[in-house]
Amino acid sequence: NAGVMQNPRHLVRRRGQEARLRCSPMKGHSHVYWYRQLPEEGLKFMVYLQKENIIDESGMPKERFSAEFPKEGPSILRIQQVVRGDSAAYFCASSPAGGPQYEQYFGPGTRLTVT
Amino acid sequence: QQQVKQSPQSLIVQKGGISIINCAYENTAFDYFPWYQQFPGKGPALLIAIRPDVSEKKEGRFTISFNKSAKQFSLHIMDSQPGDSATYFCAASIGNRDDKIIFGKGTRLHILP
Numbered sequence: 001n002a003g004v005m006q007n008p009r010h011l012v013r014r015r016g017q018e019a020r021l022r023c024s025p026m027k028g029h030s031h032v033y034w035y036r037q038l039p040e041e042g043l044k045f046m047v048y049l050q051k052e053n054i055i056d057e058s059g060m061p062k063e064r065f066s067a068e069f070p071k072e073g074p075s076i077l078r079i080q081q082v083v084r085g086d087s088a089a090y091f092c093a094s095s096p097a098g099g100p101q102y103e104q105y106f107g108p109g110t111r112l113t114v115t
Numbered sequence: 116q117q118q119v120k121q122s123p124q125s126l127i128v129q130k131g132g133i134s135i136i137n138c139a140y141e142n143t144a145f146d147y148f149p150w151y152q153q154f155p156g157k158g159p160a161l162l163i164a165i166r167p168d169v170s171e172k173k174e175g176r177f178t179i180s181f182n183k184s185a186k187q188f189s190l191h192i193m194d195s196q197p198g199d200s201a202t203y204f205c206a207a208s209i210g211n212r213d214d215k216i217i218f219g220k221g222t223r224l225h226i227l228p
Contacts, residue, residue: 004158033215042121042204042218043159056215091158104216106151106158 002027004094004107005074012113019079019086021110025094032075033104034060034067037089049075050097082114117142119207121219129227134192136222138205141186145207149216150179150190153202162203163190195226 005024013019025032030051035043045059049069060067064082069075079086089111093104120139128134138148149164165172165179165188172179178191192199205219 035218040124040220042220045215045217048215059215093158103161106160108156108158 004029004092004105006090006092006107006110008110009108010111010113012115013082014115015083016081019082019112019114021077021079021090021092021112023075023077023092023094023107025075025092026096026105028096029094029105030097031095032069033093033095034075034077035091035093037091037109043091046077079112082112084114087112087114117217119205119217119219121205121222123222124220125223125225127225127227128195130195130197132195132226134190134195134199134224134226136190136203136205136224137187138189138219139185139187140207142207142209143186144209145217147208148179148181148188149206149208150177151204151206151218153204153221159204192224195224197226197228200224200226 034046047067048056089109091109093106150162151159152162153159176193181188
């Protein structure tokens, strides 16, 4: 039973480019959460999605950031026109439908570096 | 109100000793308090969790102590081992289906061999 998968594991982008981060939840999980982790910081909630729905995006910047979780395929976190401050580790977590949302299983993360 | 404050930021413990990490919260609506363990280059993994209706929960060498009146909870690692060296995050959640988990800033634990 594969865990949460994220790709790419490392991503380098120049300022102004777009970054696309993918997350495949665990089999049977239909809830996906995205977090950002800066060095020496905890994880900051960004967005919570269910299939085809954004449930809570209160932690996501209003501009340049968007997320989706289509009916088929992985969840995507998209950052347009990246800036140096976007450099961080981005983690995806998933939880099963009908289970407590706090039982979240995390992926290995995508480390984004903006040069 | 939504913060979880964690201390210390880093901790060095001799092998066999007790590692203690403390957390405090303000929001009395929080009703679930998990701890996560993260190794370098990996995602966080749920270690142990507690609800405020109990004052202590033990799983192997890991114990959570919870003080509801003080709004504090702590993680104790007994007989600490070098393999326990990792970053530990406390967290809090209201447990409602659509509510988020709030994480502390983490404690980097190093166990000396």
